[in-house]
Amino acid sequence: MRSFGHRSRTAQMGYDAADYRGKPVIGIINTWSDINPCHTHFKQRVEEVKRGVWSAGGFPVELPAMSLSEPFQKPTTMLYRNLLAMEAEELLRSYPADGAVLMGGCDKTTPGLLMGAAAMDLPTLFMPAGPMLRGNWGGTTLGSGSDTWKYWADLRAGLITQQDWQEIENGIARSPGHCMTMGTASTMTSAAEALGVTLPGAASIPAPDSRHSVMAAHTGRRIVEMVWDDVKLSDILTDAAFRNAITTVLAIGGSTNAIIHLIAMARRVGLRLGLDDFEELARRTPMLANIRPSGKYLMEDFFYAGGLPALLHNLGDLLDTTAVTANGRRLGENIEHARVFDDDVIRTRENPLVASDTLAVLRGNLAPDGAVIKPPAAEPRLHRHSGRAVVFENYDDMAARIDDPDLPVDENSVLVLKSAGPQGAPGMPEWGQLPIPKKLLEQGVRDMLRISDARMSGTSYGACVLHVAPESYVGGPLAFVQNGDVIELDVAARRLTLEISDDELAKRKADWQQPPPKYARGYGALYLQHIMQANDGCDFDFLEAGPPTPEPEIH
Ligand code: FES
Numbered sequence: 001m002r003s004f005g006h007r008s009r010t011a012q013m014g015y016d017a018a019d020y021r022g023k024p025v026i027g028i029i030n031t032w033s034d035i036n037p038c039h040t041h042f043k044q045r046v047e048e049v050k051r052g053v054w055s056a057g058g059f060p061v062e063l064p065a066m067s068l069s070e071p072f073q074k075p076t077t078m079l080y081r082n083l084l085a086m087e088a089e090e091l092l093r094s095y096p097a098d099g100a101v102l103m104g105g106c107d108k109t110t111p112g113l114l115m116g117a118a119a120m121d122l123p124t125l126f127m128p129a130g131p132m133l134r135g136n137w138g139g140t141t142l143g144s145g146s147d148t149w150k151y152w153a154d155l156r157a158g159l160i161t162q163q164d165w166q167e168i169e170n171g172i173a174r175s176p177g178h179c180m181t182m183g184t185a186s187t188m189t190s191a192a193e194a195l196g197v198t199l200p201g202a203a204s205i206p207a208p209d210s211r212h213s214v215m216a217a218h219t220g221r222r223i224v225e226m227v228w229d230d231v232k233l234s235d236i237l238t239d240a241a242f243r244n245a246i247t248t249v250l251a252i253g254g255s256t257n258a259i260i261h262l263i264a265m266a267r268r269v270g271l272r273l274g275l276d277d278f279e280e281l282a283r284r285t286p287m288l289a290n291i292r293p294s295g296k297y298l299m300e301d302f303f304y305a306g307g308l309p310a311l312l313h314n315l316g317d318l319l320d321t322t323a324v325t326a327n328g329r330r331l332g333e334n335i336e337h338a339r340v341f342d343d344d345v346i347r348t349r350e351n352p353l354v355a356s357d358t359l360a361v362l363r364g365n366l367a368p369d370g371a372v373i374k375p376p377a378a379e380p381r382l383h384r385h386s387g388r389a390v391v392f393e394n395y396d397d398m399a400a401r402i403d404d405p406d407l408p409v410d411e412n413s414v415l416v417l418k419s420a421g422p423q424g425a426p427g428m429p430e431w432g433q434l435p436i437p438k439k440l441l442e443q444g445v446r447d448m449l450r451i452s453d454a455r456m457s458g459t460s461y462g463a464c465v466l467h468v469a470p471e472s473y474v475g476g477p478l479a480f481v482q483n484g485d486v487i488e489l490d491v492a493a494r495r496l497t498l499e500i501s502d503d504e505l506a507k508r509k510a511d512w513q514q515p516p517p518k519y520a521r522g523y524g525a526l527y528l529q530h531i532m533q534a535n536d537g538c539d540f541d542f543l544e545a546g547p548p549t550p551e552p553e554i555h
Contacts, residue, residue, distance in 0.1 A: 020059040024227040026220070027097030028053075028060055029088055029117075031109045033067030038106035038185065039129055041176040041207050045216045049101055049127060052220020058099075058227070060220065063091045068108045070185075078455065079427030081108040081115075081261075082531075082540050083523060088116025094552055097122060099227040101219055105129025105178040105207075110188035111261035114197065117233060118268040119543070123226035124233045125326050126197045127219045128189035130207035131299035132177030138164075142172040144179035145459025146293040149433065157441040177207025180299040182291040183458035187254030188261060190308050194248035196236045196325030200334040204307030206300050222327060229328065237269045240320040244331065246278055247318050250285040250358050251311060253294035255458025256372050256466055259359075264537030270545035275370045275535050279361040279494070286352035287376065288314055290345050293461040294376050295353055297345050305345035309338035314348055357491075362465060364496040365505065366451070366477050366487065369469035369535045375491050378463035379447040383491040385463070386499075387414040387449060391483050394419040395431055403438040411445045414487045418478055419515065421453030421471025422531045422538050426518055432456035432466040449489055451496075453478055453534070465489065465496060467534040473515065474533075480508035 010020065028049055032042035046062055053060035065087050068077040092100055100120075102113040105128050117124045135142025151168050154160045178185035189203040199219055205212045242262060249258045259278055266273035288311055290296050302308075312319060313335045321332025340346045347353055354376045362371045375383055390413045392398035398417055401407055409415075415434045422428045432454040436445055450464045453471035470476030477498060481487070486499040498505070519525045530540040 023057055023059040024098040024224055025096050026053045026058045026060050026099050026101060026223050026227070027092055027095060028062045028101045028103065029065050029091060029113060030062055030103045031065055031067045031106070031113070032103070033069060035072050036067040036069035036106055037071065037173065037176070038069070038132070038178040039067060039103075042103055042129065045127070045213065046103065048213050048216035049103070049220040052217035053224055056221040056224035058220075058224035061095070061097070063095065065091065068106060068112060070107045075425065076427040076429035077108040078429065078538070079527065081112045082527070082543065084109065084112030085115035085543065088113050089119045092117065092120040092122060093549070099123040099223045100125070101223050102126045103129070105185055105189055107184040107188065107257070110185070110192055111265055114192065115265050115268050115539070118237060118265060121232050121234050123223065123231050124197065125199070125219050125223045125226065126192045127216060128192065128198055128203045129185075130177050130205045130209070130212050131180035131186055132173060133175040133206055133208060134180060134298045134300045135172040135174060137168050137171040141298060142168060143181040143292040143298050143459070144173065145183055145457050146181045146461065147172060149460055153436065153441055153446065156438055175208045179459060181293055181459045182253055182255070182289065182299070184255040184257040186299050187249055187252065187258045187458050190252055190254065191245040191249050191258055191262060193308050194245045194312065195241045196323055196331060197233065199327055200325070201307055201309050204299065204303040206303055226326065231326065231328065234269060236324055236326060237265070238323065239271055240323045242266050242271060242273055243277070243281065244319050244323055246281050247285050247315060248308075248312065250282055251287060251315055252289040253287045253291065253353070253358055253376065256359065256374055257455055257458055259372060260455070260467070260534055260538050264539040267537055267539060267544045275361045275372070278359055282357055282359045284356060285318060285358065286349055286356055287354040287358045288347040288349070288352055290347060290353050293459055294358075294374070301342070301345050305342035306338060306340045309335045310340045311346050313338040314340065314346060316349065360491050360494055362489070362491075362494050362496040366481070366496045366498040367468045368477070369533060371465050371468040371496055373463070373465050373491060377461040382447060382449050382463035382489070384489065385449050386486060386488040387412040389414050389416045389481050389483060389485045389487055391416045391481055392418065395425070398434060402435055405439055407437055409437050409440065411440055411443070411448060413448065415448060415450040416478070416481050416487070417450070417452035417454060418472040418481070421468075421473055422533060423528055424453065424471055424473030424515075426524070426528060426531070428453070428455050428534065428538060430455050430457040430460070432464045433460040433462050434464070451478070451487065469533045469535045471533065475509065475512060475514065477505065479512055480505060
């Protein structure tokens with residue numbers, strides 16, 4: 001009776017039994033949306049994935065999922081990453097899928113889709129959206145985000161005109177695809193490729209390039225083979241794969257957001273990845289990709305220079321090349337013949353952009369559970385710095401006062417932003433690159449020490465201490481910082497210290513009251529009840545790996 005319903009309703013969609021009988025069903029989770037500029041080409045690409053599935057003898061079924069459009073979603077897509085993960089998992093559980101293709105790229109879509117699919121553990125391939133083409137203005141190239149911050153500072157400092165700003169706005173994003181700097185999108189799709197869950201070379205292909213279409217069709221063909229070969233995500237997402245992904249993120253000068261996402265992804269498959277793994281690998285991994293915001297070039301240049309396979313090839317024995325990947329071969333076999341065509345864009349280990357320590361994990365009485373900084377993105381004079389705190393209680397407070405001419409701030413001050421973490425904001429937005437006060441910009445100051453429990457866009461730069469844990473909203477020490485307190489950062493010693501006595505800290509804690517929660521109902525309330533801290537990956541506590549979830553019963 002039930003199968004009668006399935007067959008008759010499939011016929012209703014115009015299929016004959018010969019179209020699907022005996023074929024694996026491939027669920028294609030598509031994060032296309034009218035409101036996601038990074039995924040505009042997914043309407044076309046999904047047809048190319050389906051072409052590949054059909055040609056390999058599979059039956060494709062497109063399953064739309066929420067798009068997590070970075071520029072448009074309020075208050076931040078990070079509030080919804082776990083919701084996409086839940087949606088992806090439940091789509092694959094509740095519909096009849098033998099294998100899955102995940103179509104994502106805009107920042108949180110990559111971790112969200114992979115976290116959900118990891119929990120289902122089907123044969124799965126990730127199809128990255130690919131970076132957009134280089135931006136262009138007045139004969140110079142423009143990079144997503146990075147050049148927005150740069151020219152915004154120039155505009156506020158009176159160095160460019162409103163007309164210039166308008167032209168930059170029109171030229172910075174001129175094709176489909178995700179941000180083409182080494183922001184979170186390029187970082188996470190590269191991490192996915194290093195994990196082995198994409199086809200080799202897939203992450204670097206610019207979205208409008210015809211080779212991106214070819215890759216989409218190839219993805220469709222390969223997933224059908226993966227189903228027949230029963231290659232599951234758990235065969236690929238091993239400890240070695242995650243260490244390869246971390247090494248890759250460090251070598252490309254990737255976004256600090258990758259720390260949170262990779263921890264969450266690993267814990268979905270029962271691996272206890274943590275901040276110390278990043279710290280350990282950062283000490284030995286050189287930065288080889290010369291890409292903004294830490295370097296000079298853009299993702300389009302990176303592709304022409306050989307793309308990620310060439311960079312992985314240069315990393316050599318820093319990677320575990322025995323790791324199994326989705327095409328059925330080991331990582332070492334995939335990158336064996338990769339070549340670098342421009343060794344200024346993709347450096348050798350003998351001539352790196354930065355020799356090591358592209359990321360540092362800080363601890364101290366201000367961040368007992370850790371905080372992170374990207375030292376190469378900060379002015380070296382700030383790597384060891386002591387200054388007096390200028391405290392903003394929340395984002396609105398900062399926005400209202402940062403440009404106040406009477407704000408008691410100088411270039412040695414330490415800007416502190418509270419209530420910007422997973423619960424406090426909520427959603428841990430990318431507020432960590434606090435703007436330099438206008439009066440200091442006009443004096444030529446371009447970097448200051450800034451500390452928050454927020455994240456920072458991967459396209460941003462500066463001496464920004466991020467992900468302070470525990471966050472201020474739950475009573476982490478950041479909550480007790482007051483104007484004029486001395487804060488000391490010592491990157492070499494990996495230390496972040498609030499220079500007050502333990503007794504004074506305890507007294508301030510006793511006097512502190514938690515602000516009221518922002519959400520009393522709906523998804524927001526669920527989020528606030530279950531979100532974990534940054535050092536634990538900001539997953540929901542009930543979604544980490546656990547006993548198997550029963551398959552839905554059919555009656
Ligand atoms: Fe989508 Fe940057 S806005 S990746």
